[in-house]
Amino acid sequence: MARAASAPIVTELLLKCSDGVTIAAQSWKSPGKPVDKKANTTTTERILCLHGWMDNCRSFHYLAPSIVQALPHVELVALDFPGHGMSGHKSVDGPSLLLSELVYYVAEAAEQLNWISSDAKGDREGSSSQQQQFTIVGHSMGAAVGCVYSAAFPEHVDRLVLVEGGGPLARKGHDIAKHVRQHVKKRMVGNAHPKEPRVYPSLEKAVQTRCFTAKNFPGNQWLSTEASTELVLRGSVPVEGSDSGALKFRHDPRLLWPSLQYFTPEQVDAVFDDVQCPTALILAEDGWPFDEDRAKATVERLKPVVYTTLPGSHHFHADPETADRVAEEVISFLSLLSE
Structure with missing residues (x-):
């Protein structure tokens, strides 16, 4: 895998949300200031990584630097969801984990990072600005959150990478x-x-x-x-x-604790239908045993540009024996759509 000569700059972040919860994160950046000579402006490719249930941002300890070193001018941020990693816990007067609520924290984080503006959170559906778009790379639960966010805010997301995750878990x-x-x-x-x-x-x-x-x-x-x-x-x-x-x-x-609420299959299908950006779906041979009907619906509705199954288990993007192949697929997808 080709990599840039300079190692990425790694920074710890703390993002204060409007509800008082603090989101911890790690940032990887390409060294130097990227410049678009034609437009005479600074250009940075932004990537947000979302981890799985009971994991944290170090789930991307291999994938994040691999992406930043392989692609030019990248700012990649991996979040710790509330209650995970080094992030704060939610108040005791409400449920600790609802999938749709995690979409709120993604929006809060994106605004705190200055990737989207306050106006971008309003009802300006269909409005699009290159300066307010970023890529989401989600693993497992993070892939589900990424799907829902991409459907709710299509103007924010230019690409979606689903790693061992086929959208929200559906229940009857x-x-x-x-x-x-x-x-x-x-x-x-x-x-x-x-x-x-x-x-x-x-x-x-x-x-x-x-x-x-x-x-x-x-x-x-x-x-x-x-x-x-x-x-x-x-x-x-x-x-x-x-x-x-x-x-x-x-x-x-x-x-x-058991979840208070799940998406129905019909709701999951509606989410897929509202995702407008190109997607990649990367699964593991010995990963989570997804329901065949739901897996089929995921592919039929998302129509991923990349759909592949690689050797490894559910955390194949973090395990050293399998992470290289995952990184290659992700980088290839991102490079293809950057050309």
Whole structure:
């Protein structure tokens, strides 16, 4: 894979949202100021990376620098969603995770980054400005959020890359009462009797546990020690008063509660129909076992420019043995549409 000579500039960011939640993020930038000689203006290609459920921005620890080094004049930002990584947690007086709410935090982050203006959040549907467009690269849950954001704000997004994610998880409409019941019961118990985070005696033990957890998910999934280490380092804190290296995860435990609401298949199809930008759909051979009917609907409605399945598991973009191939596909897609 061809890479630029200079290493990208990496910066930690804190983005304060209007609801008081602080979003943590990491930024990778190409060195120097990119200049469009014809227009005599500064031009930067903007890419926003959105991670999966219970992950954090270090899910892109390999993919992000690979993209920035391979493409000219890139500013790439990977977010920690609320309750994940180093971001703040949402207030206890509401549900901790609704997919559509995460779209709000993407919009807040984009404005804080000055990628979109306040006017761009209004009802100017169909308005488009090159200075207010960016690419979304989403993994798993982040891919679902990216789909919904791209559908709701098509004027903001010029390209959409779905990595091991085929849009929002669909559930049958007649099951809505069951989902509400499950969430309410868990929420009442969880609020009344909150549990203390588990303490891990060492980083090694926490990493092993994260790897083991991946194997419990559907399909033949696994997570490499290298990828697990990146996620754990970002998503944990030392235990106060411990001098033995003990740590605990800092994620919002409410993320483990059943969701209050799901999209129906009809709603997911409507989201796909409203996505206007070119898309790439990159899946793993041993990744999440997507429902065949939903996978077919995803391809038929999104009509991805790139649709491929690569060796690896659900986190193949972060595992060193498989990440190169994923990076090559993403870079090829972005390069093709930049020409």
